[in-house]
Amino acid sequence: MWFERLSTPQVTNAARFFPVLVVTGARQVGKTSLLRRAFPDHAYVSLEVPSVADLAEHDSAAFFARYPAPVLIDEVQYAPGILRALKTVVDADRHAMGRYILTGSQKFELMRGVSESLAGRCAVLELEGLSAAELAGGGVGTAAALDELMVRGGLPELWRQRELPSGLFYSSYLATYLERDVRQLVNVGSLRDFERFMRACAARSGQLLNRSDLARDVGVSHTTAGEWLSVLVASNQLRLLEPWFDNLGKRLTKSPKLYLCDTGLLCFLLGIAPGELAQSPYRGAVFETWVFAELRKLLARDDASRRVAFYRDQSQREVDFVVEGGGRFTLIEAKLTERPSRRDARHLDAVMRLLEARESYPPHSVQRVIVARPPVDHPLSPGGPAVVHAARLDQLVF
Template identity: 55%
Template sequence: MLYKRDLEKHVERMASYFPAILITGARQSGKTTLLRQLYPQYSYVSLDMPSNAAKAENEPASFLAEHTPPVVIDEVQYAPKIFRHLKVAIDRTRECNGRFFLTGSQKFTLMREVSESLAGRCGILHLENLSMHELSQSPLAVSDHGAILARGFFPQLWRDQRIDPEDFYSAYIATYIERDVRQLLRISSLRDFERFIRACAARSGQLLNKSEIARDVGITPTTVNEWLSVLEASNQITLLEPYFGNISKRLVKSPKLYINDSGLLCFLLGLSPSSLTNSYYAGAVWESFILSELRKILQSFPHASLWFYRDKQREVDFLIDIEGQLH
């Protein structure tokens, strides 16, 4: 079953007044499926294929001549040199909107390229994994919330419920490390990086303590900073900042660390639907799930921001600021 995504209306709206649209999101969040559902008549090319990526990076003008708009270019972060040529192509017929749809799973890299080359020409949207609202469309959806959390919210797991989540997440981690991590970092030990991800999972919902993670994994605090940046850039984690009336204080207090998808979190923690309920980590999994749902809901509120609050006497897990009003 293909799910109707809440982001669809935002994509169509932006396509009416931007020549290009960039959709970011974690691998397997459904970016390509969303665009191919909305625009089946558009041509499609994926830069996940090395030959396509090489052509787009080394011969961007020729690549764009071969793939004329309207076109969907998937995983565009693999060809950063294409962005300047996209600007030229857009400016030839600036009045025509919704001609280039770009997707990518490395948010920070893409944002930098767009800000440098496509400012004012490209609308930017972020696609999260399935929300509970989107999942409720399925007549096959599981009623046991614990089972839903343990399965997670990657669309493929719900399109085909024969897929074993453990098989899916094992392959997902291997693919993620092989492709995204190797591209973003020069890591001498991929095993250390996988241990690092699991150490982060064990601390989901907690204040970030980089020194503790460094000690447990056997890496330096500087390396922890670099690797956290990779997880955040590829949409695997959220670093939730504390709320203070004094903005400068937000810069010096520790954020809370969350794994974005509850199913991935359960896999990293070795939790099954049956073991989740009584697990030491049950509260952290639920808290991570709630944060993820709030992030999805707040996409409809462009001026909203999400924080947590903690002082010596009180703690609020999630605080929503919408145009100065706290909720």
């Protein structure tokens, strides 16, 4: 079963203007499937095969002779030295576009090589798991099955095989991730401690990051906790959402919020089985994590210039997500309810007034949205925030 990826036009268009296209993303989000489908005339080679990675790293001339362009090179982080050689190959025919398509699951090491060797020669895009709109396009009833969407997550294989138990899939996924990605990125003495660290992060998804608390709960040093957070970010398993700030200054929170990227892995780490989410004390955090993932996918596809942040000040006013761009703001609250109340909108209203009182922003530049699970989308009240179902976020106009 194939789910049409809404980022396909963005991917194929980028290849028209750059000799190299780099697509990053976590394991199993569908990078290879998307690119092989989008570029059927490209040869394919995977650097997950040790002998092939060794050839690419130590004899790049022989590698490129064996795999001439156009070619899709998968998991390029296993031979980072190939990027230096690729610069020379690209510069020999600088204006031939889309010849080399690269994928990688570890963006820090990959992007370091790209910035050093391929600056100005490549487009870089990031792919995440399936969005609600992509699942709906494949026949999955997203609005009625929102709990199932959150527990199974967005990794395509789980939706291609609907009978595949999510717990079985994620236990294998986690083992592969720890053995392949974590060991390559950092010298971890105990993978069991790193797994405990991941579970501690999962329990804090949607909360302000406190490295000291994380370190203390897992029994590692503050420095180690910082290194392991970097590993999770580098391997596209975790996102840090920065606070919004302008000139409101010292009254604003400075710490980022922590979110796991995929709610399926989040639920697995939290021990939430299918059918158990409605009774879980983590259900609100899982929902907020899912909304953030949907926002990232939507903005990456439609308008990469807009940024997402959160708002919190010392008066305890908080808005889950602030989407900013072009002098306009969309303030978003995630509420796991079918019928939001006026109380759910109080911080949206307060922050809107703060923004609209400032001369630097034009009148009516702020829209307010409560993302919930109503039977029908509607305004909360005349002139009030819009109430939008979480599965229909793609209908928002920012």
